[in-house]
Amino acid sequence: MKFSVSWSLLLLCLAKWAHAATVRFPVMLTWANRTVAGHTRNVILMNGQFPGPELRLNQGDNVEFLVTNRCPFSTTVHFHGIEQIGTPWSDGVPGISQRSIETGRSFMYRWRANQYGSYFYHAHHRGQFEDGLYGSIYIAPSSSEQRPFSQITNDSSQLQAILNAERRTSSVVLSDWRKLTSEQIWAAEVATGLDGHCASALLINGKGSVTCLPRDQLDALTIDRQKQILGNESLTDIGCFPPNLPSIQGNFPHNFSAIPPTLYFGCTASRGPQELFTVNPTQQYVSYDLISASGLLSLTFSIDEHDMWVYAIDGRYINPSRVNALTITNSNRYSVLVPLNKPAGDYTVRLVSANLNQILNTTAIMRYQAPPQLNRPSNPWIEINNQNATAETVFLNETQVIPFPVVVPSATVDETYILRIGHYNASYRWTLGNSSFGLELEDSQPLLFNQSSIPGDLMIRTRNNTWIDLILQVTAPVQPPHPIHKHSNKHFVIGEGNGTFSWATVAEAMQAIPGSFNLQNPQYRDTYITPPSINGPTWLALRYHVINPGAFVMHCHIQNHQSGGMNLAMLDGVDVWPTVPPSYRYGSGFY
Numbered sequence: 001m002k003f004s005v006s007w008s009l010l011l012l013c014l015a016k017w018a019h020a021a022t023v024r025f026p027v028m029l030t031w032a033n034r035t036v037a038g039h040t041r042n043v044i045l046m047n048g049q050f051p052g053p054e055l056r057l058n059q060g061d062n063v064e065f066l067v068t069n070r071c072p073f074s075t076t077v078h079f080h081g082i083e084q085i086g087t088p089w090s091d092g093v094p095g096i097s098q099r100s101i102e103t104g105r106s107f108m109y110r111w112r113a114n115q116y117g118s119y120f121y122h123a124h125h126r127g128q129f130e131d132g133l134y135g136s137i138y139i140a141p142s143s144s145e146q147r148p149f150s151q152i153t154n155d156s157s158q159l160q161a162i163l164n165a166e167r168r169t170s171s172v173v174l175s176d177w178r179k180l181t182s183e184q185i186w187a188a189e190v191a192t193g194l195d196g197h198c199a200s201a202l203l204i205n206g207k208g209s210v211t212c213l214p215r216d217q218l219d220a221l222t223i224d225r226q227k228q229i230l231g232n233e234s235l236t237d238i239g240c241f242p243p244n245l246p247s248i249q250g251n252f253p254h255n256f257s258a259i260p261p262t263l264y265f266g267c268t269a270s271r272g273p274q275e276l277f278t279v280n281p282t283q284q285y286v287s288y289d290l291i292s293a294s295g296l297l298s299l300t301f302s303i304d305e306h307d308m309w310v311y312a313i314d315g316r317y318i319n320p321s322r323v324n325a326l327t328i329t330n331s332n333r334y335s336v337l338v339p340l341n342k343p344a345g346d347y348t349v350r351l352v353s354a355n356l357n358q359i360l361n362t363t364a365i366m367r368y369q370a371p372p373q374l375n376r377p378s379n380p381w382i383e384i385n386n387q388n389a390t391a392e393t394v395f396l397n398e399t400q401v402i403p404f405p406v407v408v409p410s411a412t413v414d415e416t417y418i419l420r421i422g423h424y425n426a427s428y429r430w431t432l433g434n435s436s437f438g439l440e441l442e443d444s445q446p447l448l449f450n451q452s453s454i455p456g457d458l459m460i461r462t463r464n465n466t467w468i469d470l471i472l473q474v475t476a477p478v479q480p481p482h483p484i485h486k487h488s489n490k491h492f493v494i495g496e497g498n499g500t501f502s503w504a505t506v507a508e509a510m511q512a513i514p515g516s517f518n519l520q521n522p523q524y525r526d527t528y529i530t531p532p533s534i535n536g537p538t539w540l541a542l543r544y545h546v547i548n549p550g551a552f553v554m555h556c557h558i559q560n561h562q563s564g565g566m567n568l569a570m571l572d573g574v575d576v577w578p579t580v581p582p583s584y585r586y587g588s589g590f591y
């Protein structure tokens, strides 16, 4: 038999991806009443489930993710953190990479799992993310990926236990939940002119309850930085900043009488099921991939009395860091190894809001599968207002995270964009650049098929194999940290600071303030927060390499900010754009 080039290529691929397979994953979307945290509302279900079923893969697998939309509205599905190298038509953004999937239609997303680790899929159409369309993705790393675990221990039986824990790792979907549907929230924002920034509950794997804290307890929990913003006001009965704070909402017209119940106030306690994690102490470690599917709030996660080794972020290893609590902003993933070395018993798992704008919490239980020795309530590391409960509590210090192995960005760049972040003509409208990306643009011809279908000031255009700096300039007044997510390949987080970025390039800024930059071992992420602006403006500098020609977006992952227009189209590698397969250009992705 003739040994052709394609045969040897195939063998090479087989050698690299020993278990490469094509994984079919059909997901049927329906819109049905569900009781979440004890409150019934319409929810998007995936094969009848909320959160959706987990997509579990081996590195190198090919995915055929078939969405069938039986909801009474159009939708799309995005695969968060998946690079989509060579498959930009499967990125799932309406008006950018595809037309939205109408009621009764199906769409086949095809992509390759080149990367390893923790990801998730979620709706990318209007505010539907907050209607529950999300589910975890886990890609088991190939055996050839170098692990960082010898930084935790060199004991061979411990190392074996850690590798076994990684092999059995489970996704934990953390989220906030609102009693109003995404369209009710959007309608309320338009009617009131307000940015609706309050959640109703926090969920762990879709489970949680609503607690209404008494007024005196809420006031006692209010921290100084919140009091500074509140002035003479106090937190509402749902623990949230009230709507009448000019420093938060800006000086725009508002109609307070159009505020629907639960948007800012109206607490009704309700009970839902509580998540239970059963662990086997003879296994010595358990691994969790903590995924924030939060629409609004940054969340702090902690397990009473236990340490956690954070060993991967956004689906990539880091130098492991031992902590007791860590804050996860919207759409980030943190993988943790928990040593199971405490007396057997029940330990409370705590999830609390880390944002200043709301005090909110929920709990789960981690139960040792062994005769109980602990016969008392477990001791918390954190309080429900995100403060330390003990002097020993160690929070993950995000600025000390170092990727493993380190990847070094280019020292020079080809283009620099300075992008303004702030309100835009209304409290609920936002900009990422010069203009605001209206929701109606989701219905325009996808940019991947027509590069001039939306106004030019809502996009940047880059050439392939160039390096780009994106300077995110957060303007005053008070703004929370914005979790900025770039689709396709990851970006380096090379600098941040207070004040106005008054230089034309990072090179100029590095002359003036070298201590604000790191080009040696910067974090390599798909989503990273801008520094919070409490006293004045702040900035964040991101650097990325254009390697994947196609139409993508960068946006804030706080859902009301994204719906309000904090979104920028990125036409990457326009000089070498691929030909869109006809089935994606004209059809539903079938071929």
Ligand SMILES: *[C@@H]1O[C@H](CO)[C@@H](O)[C@H](O)[C@H]1NC(C)=O
Pocket: 031, 032, 033, 041, 042
């Ligand atoms: C869900 O329940 C509400 C209130 O009971 C009802 O108005 C609505 O039609 C129900 N939706 C569906 C899809 O059954």
Ligand SMILES: *[C@@H]1O[C@H](CO)[C@@H](O)[C@H](O)[C@H]1NC(C)=O
Pocket: 150, 151, 152, 153, 154
């Ligand atoms: C394990 O050994 C390596 C190589 O000697 C060393 O760098 C590392 O610090 C050791 N790990 C621990 C936890 O001591």
Ligand SMILES: *[C@@H]1O[C@H](CO)[C@@H](O)[C@H](O)[C@H]1NC(C)=O
Pocket: 231, 232
């Ligand atoms: C807060 O209350 C004090 C005392 O009533 C008043 O002097 C001050 O103007 C108030 N501040 C605001 C921002 O309303």
Ligand SMILES: *[C@@H]1O[C@H](CO)[C@@H](O)[C@H](O)[C@H]1NC(C)=O
Pocket: 191, 255, 256, 257, 258
């Ligand atoms: C404010 O909202 C109320 C309730 O929806 C409405 O009746 C009123 O007309 C609105 N006022 C203005 C000025 O739009």
Ligand SMILES: *[C@@H]1O[C@H](CO)[C@@H](O)[C@H](O)[C@H]1NC(C)=O
Pocket: 208, 209, 210, 211, 361, 362, 363, 384
């Ligand atoms: C939130 O914290 C309070 C105070 O510790 C607690 O009583 C309540 O049960 C917690 N709420 C949930 C939903 O776990």
Ligand SMILES: *[C@@H]1O[C@H](CO)[C@@H](O)[C@H](O)[C@H]1NC(C)=O
Pocket: 388, 389, 390, 391, 392
């Ligand atoms: C929280 O941490 C600070 C700084 O380490 C410490 O001063 C304080 O006592 C801690 N709070 C509690 C309740 O232990």
Ligand SMILES: *[C@@H]1O[C@H](CO)[C@@H](O)[C@H](O)[C@H]1NC(C)=O
Pocket: 397, 398, 399, 400
């Ligand atoms: C986090 O680490 C940075 C850099 O080492 C340090 O400057 C900062 O004080 C640390 N923050 C906290 C809260 O410990």
Ligand SMILES: *[C@@H]1O[C@H](CO)[C@@H](O)[C@H](O)[C@H]1NC(C)=O
Pocket: 445, 450, 451, 452, 453, 454
């Ligand atoms: C691309 O979109 C623009 C703006 O909607 C439109 O004018 C133009 O005709 C479109 N081009 C094609 C080839 O459809």
Ligand SMILES: *[C@@H]1O[C@H](CO)[C@@H](O)[C@H](O)[C@H]1NC(C)=O
Pocket: 417, 433, 434, 456, 457, 458, 459, 460
């Ligand atoms: C914003 O406007 C400035 C000044 O006109 C321009 O240099 C920059 O390229 C614009 N940014 C975008 C994203 O269009």
Ligand SMILES: *[C@@H]1O[C@H](CO)[C@@H](O)[C@H](O)[C@H]1NC(C)=O
Pocket: 496, 497, 498, 531, 535
């Ligand atoms: C910015 O200022 C705040 C205090 O307002 C400080 O906590 C923070 O460390 C500063 N950030 C940088 C990057 O200098």
Ligand SMILES: *[C@@H]1O[C@H](CO)[C@@H](O)[C@H](O)[C@H]1NC(C)=O
Pocket: 464, 465, 546, 547, 548, 549, 573, 576
């Ligand atoms: C784009 O650039 C990357 C990085 O140099 C390269 O790997 C890739 O092959 C290029 N794509 C095309 C279509 O030229």
Ligand SMILES: CC(=O)N[C@H]1CO[C@H](CO)[C@@H](O)[C@@H]1O
Pocket: 424, 425
């Ligand atoms: C119509 C209108 O008021 N447009 C303004 C929206 O906000 C931008 C940025 O602040 C202004 O430049 C526009 O004039």
Ligand SMILES: [Cu+2]
Pocket: 481, 482, 483, 556, 557, 558, 561, 562, 566
């Ligand atoms: Cu934001």
